[in-house]
Amino acid sequence: MGLSEAEKTYVLHGVEENLRVDGRDREEYRPMELETDVVSHAFGSARLRLANTDVLVAVKIEVDAPFPERPYEGKLEFFVDCSFSSMITWVLNKMKPQMASSPMNSHMASKKMLAKERTIKMISMDIGLPSSSANATPNFEGRGGEVLAAEISNCLSSAYCSSLSFDLTKLCILQGKKCWKLYVDILILECGGNLFDAISIAVKVALRNTQVPRVKCIDMDGNNVEISVCHDMFDCQRLNVENAPVMVTVCKIGDKCIVDPDVAEEQCSVGSVVVAVSGNRFSTVLQTGMGSLHPLTLVDCLKMGHKVGQKLDEAVKEVLKESLRGGDVGFIK
Template identity: 45%
Template structure:
C-alpha cells in the first residue's frame, strides 16, 4: 500500500501541473453543436438565423474593395513591384476564379524571385568573384610571355623581333650620314616610321592602320627626343657639318592587343643591337666635310640603352586597372593610359586613349601602377638582352621559322 499524501504535497503537485490542478474543460459546452444552439429558438429567431446564414454567401461582385483602400494599404514602392503580378491576377480571375488566380500569382512571384537569385548568383561567381584573375589566368598586373630575338637581318645596323602574346612586331635600325639641323648642330637625327601589315588584323586593311601607325610613331618621337632618354649628341660626327641620321622602322606583323608595349620592347631591343660604324677620320675641306669609316665590319660602337624607356599600357575596366590588355580587353576598356617609363622610374610621356574619362584619384592610381610595372618590365627586358648578348655569335636565329 502506498503511503497517504499530505495536504502540502498535494498542493505542490497541483502547482506543478499545467492547469494548476484544475481539470480543463470546454467553455462552449452544449453551444458547440449547431443543433443544440437551435433548441429553444422561436420561429422569428429561426427566421433571423436563416437570413444571417444566407447573408454569409457572397455575390459575384463581392467582396467589394472601397476606393483608395489599395493606395492606403501599400506604399508607392510596394505598388510598383506588385504591379506585374496584380495585372496577372486580374487577367486570370475571370477565367479561373479569385482563389486559383491568387495561388498562381503567389507561385509565379516566388518562381520569378528564385530564378532571379539563381542568375545573380551565377553572374557574381563568374564575373565578380574578385579572384584577381583574368580569362587567360593572369593576374591584373601580369604580362604575357615576351619573346625577344635580335640581329635577325644583316642588311641593317640593328634589328629585333618581339612576340607579346599574339602581337608580333619587327623593328629595324638603319644609319646614314646627314647634315644636322641648324638649331641643333651638335646633335644627330632620329626618326621613327611605323607600318601596319594588312594581314595583322582586318581593321588594318586598306588605310585602316594609318591612324594607329601615326599615333605610335608620334609617341615614340616625343618619348625619345628627351635628353634624359636618348642623348642625340652621341650621333654627332662633325658639329655643324655631319651627323648620323638614324631611321627606326617598325612593322606590325600581327595585332593581338597592347601594341604600344610590344613596339616599345621591339625598339629598345633593336637599338640595343644597333652597331654604329666607327669613324676613322673626319676632315673639313672648305665647305665640304670628308668622312672616312672603318673597313672592318666589327669595328663599331654600340648605343647605351640604359635609360631607354618602355611603354606600359594601363587599362581601366570597371573598378580595376590591368596591364598588357588583349584585344578583347581593350574593347571592354573605356579609358586607358600609355605611360613611358624609364628604368629609374621617371616618366617621359603619357598618352590617354579611349572615349572615357579618368577621375584625379584614378589617374594617380593608374600612374602609380604604370610606374611600378614599368620598372619591373625594364629590368626584365634588360636582363634578357644581356643574356642574349652573352651567347655571342653562337646564338641560334629562328626568325620566321618558329
C-alpha cells in the same frame, strides 16, 4: 572581333576577381619571345612576339646634316607600318567572292579553289597567322591603320625626345655639319593587343643591337666634309639604351586597372593610359581610348604603370645582358 555583352561581363568579372580569362593576374604580362639580328641588311634589328602580337623592328643608319637649332645632336625617326596585316585580310576577303563567281565548270573551279586556298594558307602560315581572318582588326582597314601608326610613332618620338631618355649627342660626327640619322622602321606583323608595349621593347632592343660604324677620320676642305669609316666590320660602337623608355599600357576595366590587355580586354576597356618609363621617370604619358578618367584614377594608373614599367625594364635589361654574353662567342671576333 566583336564581343557580346555576356562576354564583356565575363571578362570584367575576371578582372575584378584578379584572375583574368587566360589565368593571369592584373599586373602580369603574357610570355614574350625576343630575337635579335634577324635582318641582315639592317644595322640592328629585333623581333618580338608577345602572345599573338608580332612586331619586327629594323634600324638603318645614314649620314645627314644636323638641325641648325641643335648642331650637337644626331637624328632619330620612327616609322610604323600597320598595313601589312591588313593586306592579308584584304587578300583573303578579296579572293573569296572571286572564287564563287568563276565561270568554269564545278570540277575545275573546285580544283582552282583548292589551289588558291592552299596559297593563302601558306601565306598565313609563313607569318604565323591563323588561317581564318582572325587578325582582321577593323582599326587597321584603309586609313584607320595610318591613324594608329601615326599615334604610335608620335608617342615613340615624344618618349625618346628628352636627352635624359636617349642621348642624341653621341650620334654627332662633326658639330653642325655631319651626324648619323637613325631610321627605326617598325613593322606590325600581327596584332594581338597591346601594341605600344611590344613596340617599345622591340625598339629598345633593336637600338641596343644597332652597330654604329666607327668614324676613322674627318677631312675638311673648305665647306666640304669627307668622313671615312673603319673598314673592319666588327669595329663599331653600340648605343647606350640604359634609359631608353619602355611603354606600359594601363587599361581600365570596370573599377580596376590591368596591364598588357589582349584584344578582348582592349574592347572592354573604357579608357587607357600609355606611360613611357625611362629610368625612374616618366618620359611620356598619353591618355588613349574613348572615355575620360577621374583625376584619382589617373594617378592610380600612373602609379601602376610606373611600378610595372620598372619591372619590365629590369627584365629587358637582364635578357640583353645574357644575350650579349652569349652573342660574342665565336671564332671571328
